Amino acid sequence: MTLQFCRLHRLVYLLCFIFLASPPPVSAFSDLLAGTLIDGGTSALGRGGMERLPSRQETLDFNSPLYLDSNGKYRVEAAYEYQPTAYIYSGRWEGSKATSDRLDLAGAAPFSIWGGNLEGSIAAGYGYRASTVRADSEIEELHFHTSDHFDWGAAGTALKIRDRVSFGISLLDSDYRRKVEVPCELEVGVAPWLKIGYRRSYLDFASNVDVSISGHYGNLPLHLQQELNQIGGTVDLKGVHLKYYQDVQKPRNRDGEARVDLPGGYYLVGSYSDLDADLMDVEFTADGNPGGRLKAGLQKRQYRVGAGWQVSERWSAEINYRRMELDLDGGGYANSRAVVDFWPSLLIGNYNYIASARIDSSQYHASAEYRGERFQFSTGLQYLDIRPAAKIDYWRSQFLGLGTAGAGTTELAVDRIQMLFLAFGVGYQFNKLQLRYAFGQFIPFNAHDKEPEPSTPDTGSGDGGNPFSSAWDKVRHYPGGGVHRIQLSVSF
Numbered sequence: 001m002t003l004q005f006c007r008l009h010r011l012v013y014l015l016c017f018i019f020l021a022s023p024p025p026v027s028a029f030s031d032l033l034a035g036t037l038i039d040g041g042t043s044a045l046g047r048g049g050m051e052r053l054p055s056r057q058e059t060l061d062f063n064s065p066l067y068l069d070s071n072g073k074y075r076v077e078a079a080y081e082y083q084p085t086a087y088i089y090s091g092r093w094e095g096s097k098a099t100s101d102r103l104d105l106a107g108a109a110p111f112s113i114w115g116g117n118l119e120g121s122i123a124a125g126y127g128y129r130a131s132t133v134r135a136d137s138e139i140e141e142l143h144f145h146t147s148d149h150f151d152w153g154a155a156g157t158a159l160k161i162r163d164r165v166s167f168g169i170s171l172l173d174s175d176y177r178r179k180v181e182v183p184c185e186l187e188v189g190v191a192p193w194l195k196i197g198y199r200r201s202y203l204d205f206a207s208n209v210d211v212s213i214s215g216h217y218g219n220l221p222l223h224l225q226q227e228l229n230q231i232g233g234t235v236d237l238k239g240v241h242l243k244y245y246q247d248v249q250k251p252r253n254r255d256g257e258a259r260v261d262l263p264g265g266y267y268l269v270g271s272y273s274d275l276d277a278d279l280m281d282v283e284f285t286a287d288g289n290p291g292g293r294l295k296a297g298l299q300k301r302q303y304r305v306g307a308g309w310q311v312s313e314r315w316s317a318e319i320n321y322r323r324m325e326l327d328l329d330g331g332g333y334a335n336s337r338a339v340v341d342f343w344p345s346l347l348i349g350n351y352n353y354i355a356s357a358r359i360d361s362s363q364y365h366a367s368a369e370y371r372g373e374r375f376q377f378s379t380g381l382q383y384l385d386i387r388p389a390a391k392i393d394y395w396r397s398q399f400l401g402l403g404t405a406g407a408g409t410t411e412l413a414v415d416r417i418q419m420l421f422l423a424f425g426v427g428y429q430f431n432k433l434q435l436r437y438a439f440g441q442f443i444p445f446n447a448h449d450k451e452p453e454p455s456t457p458d459t460g461s462g463d464g465g466n467p468f469s470s471a472w473d474k475v476r477h478y479p480g481g482g483v484h485r486i487q488l489s490v491s492f
Contacts, residue, residue: 036324037361037384038421038440042079042485046425046438047367048380050304050320053259053269054241058436059487060106060123062154063201065168066185069158070108070121070491077489079104085481092139098481100131106154120159123170127152131207143212150175150206156183164189176206178225193237199245201228203277218291220284226277228253252276265310269320275300286334292350296330306365314372320365328357350396357390357412376427376436386417416448423483432492440483 038049041058057067059079085098106125112118128151135144156170169184181204187197205224210217230253232245239261247253255273262268277298284291306320334351367380390412425438 036326036359037363037382038483042425042427042436042438042487043378045423045440045483045485046378046380046427046436047318047369048365048382048423049421049440050306050322050365050367050380050382053257053271053306054243055257059104059489060108060125062106062123062125062156062170062172063183064185064199065156065170065183066158066166066187068108068121068123068156068168068170069160069166070110070123072110072112072119073491074107074109075121075489075491076107077105077487079485079487081486082484083481092137093135096135096137098133098135100129102129103127117162118159120157122155122157124155125153129176141214143210145210146207148176148207152177172202176223177204178223187234194233194235196231196233197245198229198231201230202226203228216287218284218286220294221282222280223282224277224280230254232256250276267308267310269306269308269318270304272303273301290335292332292334294330294332294353296328296355299327301325315368315370317368318366320363322361322363322365324359324361324363326359326361328355330355351394352396353392353394355390355392358388360387361385374429376429377425378438379424381423382421384417384419384421386419387415388412388417389415411450413449414447415450416446417444418446419444432490434487434489434491436485436487438483438485442481 038045039051041051043058044051057064059067059077060070060075061067080101080103082101083099085100086096088094088096104125104127106123108121108123110119110121112120128149130150131146131148133144133146135142137143152172152174154170154172156168158166158168160166166187167185169182172181172183181202183199183201185197185199187195189195203224203226205222207222209220209222211220212218229248230245231248232243235242241259242256243258244256245254252274253276255271257271258269260268275298281293281295283293286292302322302324304320304322306318308316308318310316331352331354333353362385364383365380367378369378370376392410393407394410395407420443421440422443423438423440425436427434427436
């Protein structure tokens, strides 16, 4: 009985690390690294993973329906992204991999009524997200698998009234959304240089995680859906661009961007975002039985400062520094009845957990771009200094929830990861057709382990060490993850 419960304990704190040591992506589990460290869009990828400021959407976007405006043309586009996030070729995790891909198809048609006083477009789209993670170690008797596939469909419209009021609304439905989402945006021009607005958007994440350790099995269904309601405005005045939005219900949820043009083609850019979210409240299973519950909250702060030079009409160069701090805090319990009967479980008691994780990232970025009438080229480089930390404190009640026993602490072994990210992109415009492709490659070159600490007595766990820490061996055994994005757009 004691051996069974020790295995349950190892299984649960491994699930806690999976849950708490990883920031939530938008859609797929293996997007974790790329989605946190590089911006979306083919153009952003090609210039080293950071978008231009002020930000401009390059595709029809149902999450930001003002970008459904087709600018008076019929528009059809397709975008595909593939991420071979990790392949491990040797070591104790040989054969493990993490990949994801996504496809987005969309079309928009313009319309104009009331003598041109009301203009806009209607749009519809379809796409899918797929993610596969397989981490297997016979040495650790550990297997970690996910395989997620989601379809989505959407429709929306963007409207303009006399170039003074802009409104967009869309309907999104997919397998990973619990209900149909209705993003919307409103902008009102109160002066030629000032717009005020409101926007409603959503954060989504879903994955189904299976873990096997020492012949025992656990399942953790992850799901996040959070609605953001923000108000703010945009200022564009004599070479100065400012944009700021803040959540109505949670004022700490806010984001902004700025650009200031200087003489000689030079300019300064910056951005800031703060997110405070109730992350998840989920139940997991162990060997097919109710295994317990995990809860967590998320705080993410990020800022960016940079400078650029518009060398000529077609050539530009830019440097940036971005700082990201991500904190997750939570806890939960492991149900002893997952491995023993009711009466023995009263004697053993449940395990309780308090868990925390933190990721600090400093990113140094440089890029160069050429934008001709038909041909575009860009390249970029990042140096990333990532400092992760994760810790779980656990203890067991002795009888009917009273007393404590088997207390201990488990920590993530790696405290620093250093990588390069190298990217390039090309684009070509031919009459009504535009084609863009970009590729980026992560190149890890150092993973540092903390100095080993003296072991502390653990009278109740019987744990043979932290199986999660050895997973970082993969940093030394694969050449880094890549990102491919291709976009085709036709306007007529």
